[in-house]
Amino acid sequence: MRSETRWTHVIFDLDGTLVDTVRDIAAALNYALVQHGLSPLSIAQVRAIIGEGARRLVEQALPPHEAQRVDSVLEEFLHYYRSHVADHTQPYPGVRELLRTLAxxxxxxxxxxxxxxxxxxxxxxxxxxxxxxxxxxxxxxLPQRKPDPAGVWHLCTMVGRQPRETLLVGDSGIDRTTAEAAGTSFCAALWGYRPHEIADCPLKAAEPGDLLSIVLAARP
Structure with missing residues (x-):
């Protein structure tokens, strides 16, 4: 039976929203950088560049004069990461309960x-x-990725919901822009990696439990 809430479909970003992946991403990225004789990055530096895909991650990690190494560093990064994708990665506290209750x-x-x-x-x-x-x-x-809205529309089609019934939850300005382009509502996950980009959003949650209250309080 469908909920009486305004949103019957919630789309979640992954990194920095559902799960904390920064330690495993940093380990893989730094392994690749060191293999190429480059300096590793701090956890804080890696956290600031997560969210735009693996290639963009590597591009931002490399010094400008090393830009020609993107392909080789990316290959090394992905090779290592595939074998260590969840060594330290965990759902954020409250995420399992959030998903269970919304369902x-x-x-x-x-x-x-x-x-x-x-x-x-x-x-x-x-x-x-x-x-x-x-x-x-x-x-x-798909050929497109965030902030292009195609992914949102694809997911809506797959689950049989309309964008107006959908709430996108994410931790970055990219997620916010995606929601706006797709015609969905957006809720800022302030517990994630880039809260400064979305702190002024009308809908915001400091922790997953707050999101539960937001969704269940939204009555038609």
């Missing part, structure tokens, strides 16, 4: 991320979250 109210969940789809599904499987989501759209699922 009890008839809300469908999906994932929209710029991370490759196979890595996204690997993380969800390792964390026993696969069954929580009706659909997944990664950065390579």
């Amino acid at each position: 009890q109210h008839g809300v469908v969940h999906s994932v929209l991320t710029n991370k490759p789809e196979d890595l996204t599904r690997q993380i969800l499987a390792r964390l026993d979250l696969t069954e929580c989501f009706a659909a997944v759209c990664g950065g390579d699922t």
